[in-house]
Amino acid sequence: MFQIVQHLRGGRLVTARMLSERLEVSDRTIYRDIADLQSTGVPIDGEAGVGYLMRDGFELPPLMFTRDEIVALVAGARMVRAFGGAAMARAAEEALVKIRAVLPDTEKDRISKTEIHTPSWGISDAERQIIDVLERAVEDRRVLRLDYCDEQENITKRTVRPLGLWFWGKVWTLVGWCELRESFRTFRLDRIVILEDAGRTFRPERGKQLADFYRCMELRHGNGM
Numbered sequence: 527m528f529q530i531v532q533h534l535r536g537g538r539l540v541t542a543r544m545l546s547e548r549l550e551v552s553d554r555t556i557y558r559d560i561a562d563l564q565s566t567g568v569p570i571d572g573e574a575g576v577g578y579l580m581r582d583g584f585e586l587p588p589l590m591f592t593r594d595e596i597v598a599l600v601a602g603a604r605m606v607r608a609f610g611g612a613a614m615a616r617a618a619e620e621a622l623v624k625i626r627a628v629l630p631d632t633e634k635d636r637i638s639k640t641e642i643h644t645p646s647w648g649i650s651d652a653e654r655q656i657i658d659v660l661e662r663a664v665e666d667r668r669v670l671r672l673d674y675c676d677e678q679e680n681i682t683k684r685t686v687r688p689l690g691l692w693f694w695g696k697v698w699t700l701v702g703w704c705e706l707r708e709s710f711r712t713f714r715l716d717r718i719v720i721l722e723d724a725g726r727t728f729r730p731e732r733g734k735q736l737a738d739f740y741r742c743m744e745l746r747h748g749n750g751m
Contacts, residue, residue: 527559527562527563529549530545530549530556530559530560530563531563531568531580533545533548534570534578534579534580538579539572539577539578539579540577540578540579541576541577541578542556542557542560542574542577542578557574560578568580569581591625591629591633593633593636596625596629596633596636596637596640597636597640597642599621599622599625600622600625600636600637600640600642601640601642602618603618603619603621603622603625604618604642604643604644605644606618607619607644607648608644608645608648608649609644609648609649609693609698610654610657611654611655611656611657611658611661612651612654612655612657612658613658613661614657614658614661615654622637625637653698653715653716656715656718656721657691657698657715659721660688660691660700660715660721661691663688663723664688664689664690664691666727667687667727667728667729667730668688668723668724668726668727668728669685669686669687669705669723669724669725669726669727669728670685670686670687670688670702670721670722670723670724671683671684671685671686671720671721671722671723671724672684672685672686672713672718672719672720672721672722673718673719673720674713674717674718674719675717675718675719676717681719682706683706684704684705684706684707684711684713685704685705685706685724686700686702686703686704686705686711686713687702687703687705687728687734688700688701688702689701689702689703689735689736689739690736692712697714697715697716698714698715698716699712699713699714699715700712700713700715700718701736701739703734710738710739710742
């Protein structure tokens with residue numbers, strides 16, 4: 527039942543079949559255990575055949591991680607530390623400290639023994655700074671002005687609504703709505719010559735949001751995007 531509660535964290539809708547497969551028990555066992563949890567006051571909503579979710583505000587016991595989850599978290603934090611922005615790198619380091627703090631003593635050494643590593647060179651301080659600026663601009667919906675150098679080394683001035691950042695294993699790219707082209711565009715961060723705040727924010731508009739970008743990519747490339 528503790529593991530059921532863990533899987534319901536974050537307000538996710540989870541079906542009994544999903545839980546039974548993950549916990550290697552029958553659907554009937556899941557139904558019974560969820561009924562027991564509900565009877566003790568755990569705020570789980572839903573029903574058989576539809577799915578279950580847990581309402582916000584319920585105090586949960588401390589996090590417990592499996593061996594694979596620890597490895598995944600450590601690997602992800604190390605990659606962010608090597609290739610993310612400066613703020614991301616500091617947050618990743620702090621996250622590892624907090625993860626270790628909540629682990630039982632038998633698992634604390636799992637972090638240092640996880641032999642998944644990233645190159646020590648990472649990225650330059652200038653690139654880290656740009657990543658931090660763009661990440662904050664995406665969150666705050668701040669319009670940006672760019673001087674951008676294309677593959678032919680032509681520089682154009684763009685006014686962009688930043689929507690998201692992607693890391694491709696070699697380069698970072700910004701996805702945004704380009705007001706010059708009146709369309710979605712992707713910009714390699716290492717080709718941004720000048721980056722400035724345009725001094726205004728934008729509101730989400732139909733046809734100009736990240737979900738719309740995804741739909742465009744699916745139509746262009748299929749569901750393999």
